[in-house]
Amino acid sequence: MLMSIRKYRKLILNKDFDAASWIGVPGRVITAGFQKDLPAPHFRRNFDYHGTGDAVELVIAAAGYYEVYINGKKVGDQVLAPTPSNYDRRMFYNRFNISGYLLAGKNTVGIILGNSFYNAGTLGPWVIDKASWRDYPKFMLQINSTGRCILNTDENWQVNGEGPIRYDSIRNGEYYDARLELGKWASPDFEVADGKWVVAARIHGPGGELSEELHAPCRIYDILHMHKITDNIYDSGQNLAGWARIKVKGEAGAEVICRYSELIAGELGYLDGTKRIKRDEIARFVNSGEFQTDKYILKGGDSEIWQPRFTYHGFRYIEVQIIGSAEIISIDACAVGTHFDIIxxxxxxxxxxxxxxxxxxxxxxxxxxxxxxxxxxxxxxxxxxxxxxxxxxxxxxxxxxxxxxxxxxxxxxxxxxxxxxxxxxxxxxxxxxxxxxxxxxxxxxxxxxxxxxxxxxxxxxxxxxxxxxxxxxxxxxxxxxxxxxxxxxxxxxxxxxxxxxxxxxxxxxxxxxxxxxxxxxxxxxxxxxxxxxxxxxxxxxxxxxxxxxxxxxxxxxxxxxxxxxxxxxxxxxxxxxxxxxxxxxxxxxxxxxxxxxxxxxxxxxxxxxxxxxxxxxxxxxxxxxxxxxxxxxxxxxxxxxxxxxxxxxxxxxxxxxxxxxxxxPGGFTHSIENPGWKNISIRPQLIKALTSFRAEYRNYVSEWKRIDRDCIFNITVPDASRADLILPNGAAYSLAPGEHMFKIQG
CATH class of the missing domain: 1.50.10.10 (Glycosyltransferase)
Structure with missing residues (x-):
């Protein structure tokens, strides 16, 4: 009977995680409402690997955000993973091929967890701080190769709950103290020498069904250099979602505070014209903590480069405050979002x-x-x-x-x-x-x-x-x-x-x-x-x-x-x-x-x-x-x-x-009756004020230009596709793959 119960447990869990348990920081308790001190925990585990040439996959489910490291190298270029969900109903997990990260012999896997929406304690109108699932971040991981479990989460992992990320909130920001960095904590040669590394606790999961996340992950998809427009305000030239990457030099303990804003006073003609960021109205739903604010405390020495991991902001401008002796060398705006292919x-x-x-x-x-x-x-x-x-x-x-x-x-x-x-x-x-x-x-x-x-x-x-x-x-x-x-x-x-x-x-x-x-x-x-x-x-x-x-x-x-x-x-x-x-x-x-x-x-x-x-x-x-x-x-x-x-x-x-x-004007028409793009309908309409128009959709092109009293249409149909074209004069054509040109009066 005991064996059947175990098999049943593995079945309802997920075959990718059939040996894994949820683990977290022992004794860490979340209370309702705003909590100011929420350091991001770091987990590590050494393991031996003797390669057979077969692919090795790592799967990870995290309640919160995560970053995963193998032998000191971050796995993948995704950020803000996994996608938030109703955690007690559905939990997304991610899969990585880590064959290229592994060494023959001793290896180390490291995990950093952020709060995401799972532990969003910021007070506000949507009572996210009282969500039924809310708890301290936790995760479950397994490394598999050809049906064999190489490593899984259990009580043999170590965790440090007092790392450099002192606070991260999806609705407030992130605070980082570089003086508390943990060195080569995710590398095999790291020596656990102090009492801050303890045994991780096996704990219950959020309760939701595990579902593999198959859509594109979030990534940094663009980087814009920010220009200084006053003594302490920087402008990216573009409103975006993401964060600042700062390069700074100064003494240990100096603090750089970045406050993010869409506006500076004077825009759209209804503000007072002084040079400062303007965000009072947009901040009104953040009822605890600071709004869109990141803080970085320097470790001192050479120039330091830092960006947050577990939050993002909507901004064009950044107001920088420096406490202590430090100077900004440069600031870049990192645009962050789901990394879709552009079609x-x-x-x-x-x-x-x-x-x-x-x-x-x-x-x-x-x-x-x-x-x-x-x-x-x-x-x-x-x-x-x-x-x-x-x-x-x-x-x-x-x-x-x-x-x-x-x-x-x-x-x-x-x-x-x-x-x-x-x-x-x-x-x-x-x-x-x-x-x-x-x-x-x-x-x-x-x-x-x-x-x-x-x-x-x-x-x-x-x-x-x-x-x-x-x-x-x-x-x-x-x-x-x-x-x-x-x-x-x-x-x-x-x-x-x-x-x-x-x-x-x-x-x-x-x-x-x-x-x-x-x-x-x-x-x-x-x-x-x-x-x-x-x-x-x-x-x-x-x-x-x-x-x-x-x-x-x-x-x-x-x-x-x-x-x-x-x-x-x-x-x-x-x-x-x-x-x-x-x-x-x-x-x-x-x-x-x-x-x-x-x-x-x-x-x-x-x-x-x-x-x-x-x-x-x-x-x-x-x-x-x-x-x-x-x-x-x-x-x-x-x-x-x-x-x-x-x-x-x-x-x-x-x-x-x-x-x-x-x-x-592009004419690309979609309907339930004629779905997809392999046999598409194109019905372009002319606009009198335009002399030219070009729309690219997947590998189709619908382009028209006015030349004197004529209008020239250039239509491109990709391989293995067809298009039904109806021109503004009513002429209809069935187009095979290739480039097609038509001329009408217009």
Whole structure:
């Protein structure tokens, strides 16, 4: 009986870890609330290895962040690993081939653990400090070769809980005292000579199912030199997510304090013009400890180079304070995020469009650090609404489908038995009673639809289909006569006092979700489900028009978002008429925006879908307030949360603009009916104000140029692919691999 229990334990654990146990620092206890002294523990273990020539793999699961070393060398170039999750439901682990790190004979493996979101003690509105999983960081590791365990975590490891990383917090920063460095602690010749190295404790794990992390890891993907603009303020020239790498020289005990900020006073014209960093408003959700602050204490001697390991910040500027005798030699800004392969690029004849594409690029990368977030400074939270609105931009520009799928499973882990979805994931328990609703929750249905349309990979639909059905049942329980009156709507509007009734957008998402689930049911050969969701969609459509349609193509309050919602979600009785009203509304407003985050996606897409692409284009490039291009005049390098510059200056929720340029002037069209990229539809639309346009998507190219009265199209189709091309004059072609040129009047 004992043997069967052991076998059962190994089965439910994971075959990669069948000999391993969770270990941690003995006697280290976490209490609720903010803890100031949280040194990062260092673990080490010597082992013998006599190579056979077979590959050797190391697998590691860490509750918190980790770095792993073999014989003093860091394994891999990833940072901030593994991806955070709902740790008591799912734990990500990583796999490495370490054959090249091993020596014949004696070897040493070393581990440093950081807190990540697992032990996030910073007080704030999302009560992460009271998360059900919260504990001191721990890990489990095993080294395997051809089915044989070479090393595993157990009580034979040593741990030092008092190393140089004195404090690390994902929402505050990292404090490092170089005087306390442990020497060659991860090398075989290290002598454990003091009482600070003790036997590690076998402890319980976080409780979540182990899941191998298959998407791209976080890495430093760019390094920007920071220039000194005042005596103590440095500017990278780019708003980004990451950290500073400092090179400093001075006496032992001198301290360098780096405070990170998106702003200095005077930007966007509404600050007071003095030279200092400006971050009071953006720091308001960090209610304990210091906001976005790293500290480094020098060991003295030669110049020292340091960067944090277990935190990241949203910033363009750094204010440096030096206590004691030290001088800064240089500071570089390290841009950090999920290291996606870039698969899309856009270049146009309009410098404003190019600048907006660059802003969107940096905004998206800043807001995908392991999982999609809203902003990289104030919150770092996986808000579902922001993820949904940025997803198509992500899929056009980056090889991001796998990362979205991993995050969707984190979201599904947080679903309640009732079917309710929280407004963000990972979640510490907060998010079910505010910050959710169909415009947010629909991420669990529509992002899988986008992933399938772009990749033809149905696996995430199969995996989450039951979760999607449960969510639709939850919506049904909340509906009155097929109208949903809960949830956030067109958030961050221009005018908060006249925000559109969320019932319009919530019900519209309810309808689109029903249509999408009918399509999924068809893919999964679930005919009864398909019929049910089509009937539900018809019922919702009827109720929507009965409730929100007035007359002559007008919906709701007649605002831009109200009109665009009805057309975008394919609910309008006369889509062309409603789109005409929208076009006139935008033109009569001098192409200035008057909507929030939902309208930022709906309005430009509806205009382009109904023959008003030039109106949409002018919304993007006009530089008067309010609009996308207005902040460019003041040096902004990422997209703003709010049109007036309040709040975050690095928010992805208005970032569908990049997907719009791929979809309309580029013509790259994806759908559930024609998924993937091996046989793609290209339907480019001309914009009068542009003389040239080029979109690269995977290895396709859609390019057009105006020459005199003609327009020349150059289309490239990659090997083993085909494209169905429809030109603006209606001419249609089926294109084989190769380069193709067409000329039309235009």
């Amino acid at each position: 899309g690029r856009i270049a146009t004849s309009d410098a404003t469009v190019n600048a907006l594409m660059k802003c969107t690029y940096w905004t998206f990368r800043s807001n995908f650090v392991g999982f999609p977030t809203d902003c990289p400074q104030r919150e770092k939270q996986g808000w579902t609404g922001d993820a949904l609105l940025g997803a198509e931009t992500g899929l056009y520009n980056f090889e991001s489908a796998s990362a979205y799928c991993d995050w969707l499973e984190i979201l599904a882990d947080a679903q309640r038995p009732s079917g309710q979805i929280p407004g963000k994931a990972p979640i510490s328990g907060w998010g079910y009673n505010w910050g959710y609703g169909p415009a947010w929750d629909s991420a669990i249905i529509l992002i899988p639809a986008y992933v399938y349309a772009h990749t033809a990979d149905i696996s995430i639909i199969r995996k989450l289909y039951v979760n999607m059905q449960k969510y639709m049942d939850f919506c049904g329980s909340m509906a009155t006569d097929d109208i949903l009156r809960f949830g956030l709507g067109d958030y961050c509007p221009l005018d908060w006092d006249n925000m559109l009734d969320p019932a319009i957008t919530s019900t519209a998402y309810y309808y689109t979700n029903a249509v999408t689930l009918a399509q999924f049911a068809g893919l999964l050969d679930a005919e009864d489900d398909r019929k049910y969701y089509l009937e539900l969609a018809h019922s919702i459509s009827t109720a929507f028009n009965k409730t929100f349609y007035s007359k002559n193509g007008i919906y709701g309050d007649g605002s831009m978002t109200a009109l665009a919602t009805a057309v975008y979600h394919k609910l309008a009785i006369d889509s062309q008429l409603t789109a005409e009203h929208l076009n006139e509304l935008v033109k009569n407003n001098d192409h200035k925006i008057n909507f929030g985050m939902l309208g930022a996606k709906y309005v430009p897409r509806v205009l382009a879908d109904y023959s008003h692409i030039d109106t949409a284009y002018m919304m993007f490039v006009q530089d008067k307030y309010p609009g996308w291009a207005y902040p460019l005049k003041y040096g902004e390098t990422t997209l703003l949360e709010q049109w007036n510059g309040a709040g975050s200056h690095n928010h992805i929720m208005k970032g569908d603009i990049s997907a719009w340029f791929f979809r309309y």
